[in-house]
Amino acid sequence: MEDCLFCKIIKGEIPSKKAYEDEDVYAFWDISPTAPVHILVIPKKHIAMLNDISEQNSSVISKIYEAIPKIAKENGIAEDGYRVVTNCNKAAGQTVFHIHFHLIGGRELTWPAG
Numbered sequence: 001m002e003d004c005l006f007c008k009i010i011k012g013e014i015p016s017k018k019a020y021e022d023e024d025v026y027a028f029w030d031i032s033p034t035a036p037v038h039i040l041v042i043p044k045k046h047i048a049m050l051n052d053i054s055e056q057n058s059s060v061i062s063k064i065y066e067a068i069p070k071i072a073k074e075n076g077i078a079e080d081g082y083r084v085v086t087n088c089n090k091a092a093g094q095t096v097f098h099i100h101f102h103l104i105g106g107r108e109l110t111w112p113a114g
C-alpha cells in the first residue's frame, strides 16, 4: 500500500524505533505514547483493520500474539501486566488504517476503556 504510513515504516521510508521484528511481524514505539511502554505491533503485510481479518490472513494474528509476550517480557511489563488494544474503524478511534495492536503498560491502567 503506497500511501500507508505503517507500510512506509516497515519499508524504512519513515523512521521508527524498533521493538521487535521477525519474518511476518514488526513492532515499534508509538510516537505519542499513552504509557511508559506503548508499542505498536503490526503485520508486515498490509491489512487495513480487524474487519478485514479472515481465514485467509488470520495466521499472522497468532504470530502477533506470539510476539507480544516476548516484547512485554523484554520491556519489563509482563510481571505487572499490560493491555493490548486494537481500535477497529472510525468510531473506535482508528486513525492509521494498517491494523495494529497497541501494547500498553508500565503504569496502572484503568478500566473500562473510554
Ligand code: AMP
Pocket (backbone or CB within 6 Å): 005, 014, 016, 029, 030, 031, 032, 033, 040, 086, 087, 093, 094, 095, 096, 097
Ligand atoms: P489508532 O488511533 O489506534 O489508529 O493508533 C494509531 C497510533 O499510531 C497512535 O497511537 C499514534 O500515536 C501512532 N503513530 C502515528 N504515527 C506514528 C509514527 N510515525 N510512528 C509511531 N507511531 C505513530
Ligand code: ZN
Pocket (backbone or CB within 6 Å): 001, 004, 005, 006, 007, 008, 045, 046, 047, 097, 098
Ligand atoms: Zn499498510
